[in-house]
Amino acid sequence: MMRTLIQSLLCASLLLTAMPAFADVKNIDYQFREVEISGQGPSAEQAIQNCEELALASALKELIQTDQEQEKLKPVLLKMLAQRDKYLKRLKILGKGTTAEGGRYYKILYQVNLAQMRQELEASGVILSAQELREELHTPVIAAYYKDPRENGPYAQWALERVNHFLLAHDFHVVDAQVWRALSQDDALLTESHADLQQLSRLMALKARADVYLEIEIAPEVVGKSGEFTYIQSPVSVKAYESSSGEPFITKIYQRLNRKGEPEALAIKGNLDVTAKAVLEESIAGAMPLVLNDLTQFWKQNLAQGQQYALHFDLPPDKLARLLPELKLLVKQLESKDDVLMVRYPGMLGDLADAIEESLGGKCHLKLKTFNLGKAWFEEK
Numbered sequence: 001m002m003r004t005l006i007q008s009l010l011c012a013s014l015l016l017t018a019m020p021a022f023a024d025v026k027n028i029d030y031q032f033r034e035v036e037i038s039g040q041g042p043s044a045e046q047a048i049q050n051c052e053e054l055a056l057a058s059a060l061k062e063l064i065q066t067d068q069e070q071e072k073l074k075p076v077l078l079k080m081l082a083q084r085d086k087y088l089k090r091l092k093i094l095g096k097g098t099t100a101e102g103g104r105y106y107k108i109l110y111q112v113n114l115a116q117m118r119q120e121l122e123a124s125g126v127i128l129s130a131q132e133l134r135e136e137l138h139t140p141v142i143a144a145y146y147k148d149p150r151e152n153g154p155y156a157q158w159a160l161e162r163v164n165h166f167l168l169a170h171d172f173h174v175v176d177a178q179v180w181r182a183l184s185q186d187d188a189l190l191t192e193s194h195a196d197l198q199q200l201s202r203l204m205a206l207k208a209r210a211d212v213y214l215e216i217e218i219a220p221e222v223v224g225k226s227g228e229f230t231y232i233q234s235p236v237s238v239k240a241y242e243s244s245s246g247e248p249f250i251t252k253i254y255q256r257l258n259r260k261g262e263p264e265a266l267a268i269k270g271n272l273d274v275t276a277k278a279v280l281e282e283s284i285a286g287a288m289p290l291v292l293n294d295l296t297q298f299w300k301q302n303l304a305q306g307q308q309y310a311l312h313f314d315l316p317p318d319k320l321a322r323l324l325p326e327l328k329l330l331v332k333q334l335e336s337k338d339d340v341l342m343v344r345y346p347g348m349l350g351d352l353a354d355a356i357e358e359s360l361g362g363k364c365h366l367k368l369k370t371f372n373l374g375k376a377w378f379e380e381k
Contacts, residue, residue: 031115033059036094040105044096047104056084059112063121065297072126080120087113128300130171137304138346142167142295143175143210143243147217149201150184158277159216159284166288172295175208183207198246205243206373211303212295215239218283220276223265231265234283238291240298244307244349244374245342249298256286305332306346307374311356313341314379315364323364330355349376 035058039050060077064070080087088110095107122129133139144163146156160177167174183204205213217237224231233255240250256264266282302308311327313320328334330352333344345352353368353376360366361381369377 031113033062033112033114034091035059035110035112036107037110038105038107040099040103042103044104044106047096047106048108051106051108052084052088052110053081055088055108055110055112056081059087059114059117062293063114063118063127065127066300069127072124073121076121076124076126080117087117089113133296133300134171137299139171139173140211140299140303141173141175141209142212142214143180143205143208144177144214144216145180145201147215148197149180149204149215152181152184155276155280158280159218162281162284163214163216163288166284166292170292175205175210179208180204198241202241202243202246202373205241210243211307213241213243214291215241216284218280220279220283228269229267230269231267232279233263233265234279235263236283236287236291238287240295242303242308245310246374247308247342249302250291250294252294254287254290256283302333302344305344307349308342308344309349309352310375311341311343312339312375312377313366314369314377315366319364319380323360323366326360326363327356330359349374352376 035055037051037055037058039047039054041047041050060073060080064073089112091109091111093106093108097105099105118127121127122132128137144160144167145151146159157177160180164174164177201213201215215238218234219237220232220234222230223233235253235255237253238250239248241248264286266279268279313323315323324334327341327343331343331345333342335342343352349371353371356376356378357366357368365381366378367381369379371377
């Protein structure tokens with residue numbers, strides 16, 4: 001039975017798809033996680049071993065982010081399972097009993113040392129270190145703003161400083177907050193001619209030469225009071241877009257969780273106006289490790305292939321179908337979305353348009369009509 005369990009842990013479906021409800025990874029910080037695991041076996045010893053292996057698998061799900069990393073993990077996974085005591089600390093047995101078949105089941109709370117697991121996975125060549133990521137992949141430049149891209153108040157400045165500091169500490173490139181503010185203040189034509197905030201954000205990000213732009217918003221909410229203390233929960237709303245195409249890839253609400261996996265309330269003493277900066281900084285500190293994980297995964301799986309562009313072809317369906325195999329040879333990724341071809345290309349859109357005309361123009365009687373802001377339109381000659 002145990003051999004079957006270990007083999008199942010090697011399967012891709014367990015490591016890279018959604019874990020069962022009993023393996024819920026908690027957000028403590030980006031070095032440690034707490035997980036509640038339920039497992040069973042023919043004996044108490046085997047049920048506990050089942051729990052330990054499932055706890056390890058649930059933590060690996062966060063660290064193993066690509067198909068390539070998954071394949072590299074397989075040769076070292078059995079060793080990690082055998083040495084799981086290095087990564088797991090049992091905090092509490094939450095429940096135990098006897099199954100209907102006469103076996104045993106346990107529900108156990110573990111603390112997982114993600115930092116040590118990450119270090120050993122890097123040493124084994126399963127995942128890339130931060131330095132290797134910089135050397136092998138194009139590190140994206142990220143621009144962040146608070147709610148409105150033109151906002152320049154103290155709250156926005158504090159938020160940007162905190163977000164940028166965290167991104168810089170984790171080896172991302174960022175657009176300096178002062179540079180971002182200068183874009184919104186000095187380019188009156190850019191600001192006044194675009195009422196659409198999302199479009200304005202994208203134009204400013206392109207002008208700042210950012211690959212990605214983040215819209216941050218925090219909504220503190222008082223959830224209780226006790227004596228001099230006010231308890232506040234602060235969900236952090238994050239929207240992340242690719243500048244080249246304007247396509248969103250993150251639209252989530254992040255929040256620091258306590259050790260029970262519940263939204264954590266900050267205890268603030270005194271006047272809330274005075275401590276607003278502390279509330280904001282603590283909120284972002286709790287959310288950014290989760291944001292960083294999503295950014296890194298998207299970077300490795302998608303941004304490393306190049307910038308994303310939208311291609312429109314005014315062609316009959318049969319001609320477009322004949323064009324697709326040739327087009328796939330010119331780009332890194334290609335997918336159809338709402339009658340538009342979304343592609344990734346390691347260069348500028350103008351260069352891609354030239355390559356398409358040179359390679360496909362004669363075969364498909366194709367010519368470029370126009371291109372602008374990450375989109376290109378092609379038509380028959």
